Amino acid sequence: MARPKIVVVGGGFAGAECLHRLERRLAPAEADLCLVTPTDYQLYLPLLPHVAAGVLTPQSVAVSLRRRLRRTRILPGGAVGVDPAAKVCVVRKTTGELVNVPYDHLVLTAGSTTRTFDIPGLAEHALGMKTLAQAAYLRDHVISQLDLAAVTSDPVERDARLRFIVVGGGYAGTETAACLQRLTTAAAHRYPRLDPANIEWHLVDVAPKLLPELGENLGAKAMAMLRKRGVEFSLGTSVKAIEPTQVTLTDGRVLPSHTLIWTAGVAASPLVDTLSCDTLRGRLVVAPDLTVPGLADVFAAGDAAAIPDLAKGGDAITPPTAQHAQRQGKTLGDNVAARIRGDVMRPYFHKDLGLVVDLGGKDAVSKPLGVELHGIPAQAVARGYHLMALPTMTARTRVMVNWALNAAAGDDFVRTGFQTGRPARLQDFEYTDAYLSRDRIEERVGNGG
Numbered sequence: 001m002a003r004p005k006i007v008v009v010g011g012g013f014a015g016a017e018c019l020h021r022l023e024r025r026l027a028p029a030e031a032d033l034c035l036v037t038p039t040d041y042q043l044y045l046p047l048l049p050h051v052a053a054g055v056l057t058p059q060s061v062a063v064s065l066r067r068r069l070r071r072t073r074i075l076p077g078g079a080v081g082v083d084p085a086a087k088v089c090v091v092r093k094t095t096g097e098l099v100n101v102p103y104d105h106l107v108l109t110a111g112s113t114t115r116t117f118d119i120p121g122l123a124e125h126a127l128g129m130k131t132l133a134q135a136a137y138l139r140d141h142v143i144s145q146l147d148l149a150a151v152t153s154d155p156v157e158r159d160a161r162l163r164f165i166v167v168g169g170g171y172a173g174t175e176t177a178a179c180l181q182r183l184t185t186a187a188a189h190r191y192p193r194l195d196p197a198n199i200e201w202h203l204v205d206v207a208p209k210l211l212p213e214l215g216e217n218l219g220a221k222a223m224a225m226l227r228k229r230g231v232e233f234s235l236g237t238s239v240k241a242i243e244p245t246q247v248t249l250t251d252g253r254v255l256p257s258h259t260l261i262w263t264a265g266v267a268a269s270p271l272v273d274t275l276s277c278d279t280l281r282g283r284l285v286v287a288p289d290l291t292v293p294g295l296a297d298v299f300a301a302g303d304a305a306a307i308p309d310l311a312k313g314g315d316a317i318t319p320p321t322a323q324h325a326q327r328q329g330k331t332l333g334d335n336v337a338a339r340i341r342g343d344v345m346r347p348y349f350h351k352d353l354g355l356v357v358d359l360g361g362k363d364a365v366s367k368p369l370g371v372e373l374h375g376i377p378a379q380a381v382a383r384g385y386h387l388m389a390l391p392t393m394t395a396r397t398r399v400m401v402n403w404a405l406n407a408a409a410g411d412d413f414v415r416t417g418f419q420t421g422r423p424a425r426l427q428d429f430e431y432t433d434a435y436l437s438r439d440r441i442e443e444r445v446g447n448g449g
């Protein structure tokens with residue numbers, strides 16, 4: 001008999017952990033393992049702001065999948081549609097070619113994309129922080145604003161280039177604003193014509209409080225730390241329109257700026273919409289054992305799946321965090337192996353260990369196991385957690401060395417130019433327009449590709 005083919009879509013926390021577990025649980029003769037992913041690395045997303053700020057090199061947070069997965073065949077591309085009836089996953093390879101990939105068991109860990117709204121200018125002018133390429137682009141862009149501000153003789157242009165706006169008061173937005181504010185403040189001292197006091201960072205969020213997941217006390221402490229460093233907050237406010245040289249807020253203010261960083265939440269991968277299955281808040285509804293109801297041999301986890309949070313009970317679903325995705329991946333691997341062997345599958349259960357927010361330098365807020373910390377103790381917990389969560393010793397060593405080197409020697413604030421000339425729209429980095437409609441999927445699979 002042919003070995004059953006297990007196809008995993010997405011090489012993030014859940015997908016990589018699932019395959020790592022399957023390679024340990026199943027003998028080579030028991031299954032053929034295939035991973036569909038556009039990159040050959042697992043991105044450690046929580047440290048992306050450190051890459052944008054130059055504290056870490058991109059390689060530090062790009063964990064080699066081939067180092068971890070020795071038996072898995074990696075198909076370079078992205079899944080753009082699924083036909084569960086035919087058991088076929090349609091993949092767009094990195095060359096642009098569409099191929100049909102048959103499966104016996106499908107694991108959907110496609111992750112998420114940046115959540116957007118119908119705001120004039122958002123699609124054309126907003127910069128994101130979801131991929132490694134976006135972090136590299138953002139660093140170059142921010143430094144280029146300092147370069148241009150230092151040479152212009154127009155004070156209006158200078159003020160606009162030195163004003164940076166971050167939308168989103170969650171973890172990603174707060175850490176991005178905090179880390180890049182430190183970057184620009186330190187870099188300004190290398191520019192004789194720039195006064196660091198003229199650099200403005202604004203954090204905008206529609207919620208009335210910063211970091212509501214951490215509670216009112218730690219959210220207030222985080223705001224106090226950032227305010228002391230000069231970051232301004234506009235809470236209970238959103239963006240009305242974005243133009244190349246200014247941003248209009250819903251309270252009527254117009255902020256001259258050439259930089260708007262959009263981190264206002266995430267949305268499940270558009271791949272979910274190709275399945276015609278039940279969704280909850282845009283995420284694929286799954287059972288506690290991570291199977292998709294009504295679809296034989298289809299599993300799902302991570303940001304794209306609405307998984308019951310058994311630790312909290314009621315109607316709660318697990319939040320789209322790296323902590324949960326990593327542990328869901330292990331349960332996925334166990335359950336897929338159990339399905340192949342005819343064993344009993346187990347439900348996913350994990351009690352949240354707490355949250356950490358690294359604000360750069362000695363500033364941080366953390367809530368490990370419900371204990372509220374701020375300052376240096378919180379920073380020690382935050383960085384310790386990240387080191388433990390990184391999946392390989394090589395990645396941990398690189399991160400530790402980078403942190404130590406940056407603390408000792410600082411940064412040279414250079415632009416790499418790697419992304420020069422490419423479009424900077426969110427969809428250009430996240431490929432949200434690459435997915436097929438249901439009709440197109442059925443037509444393609446029905447015609448044999």
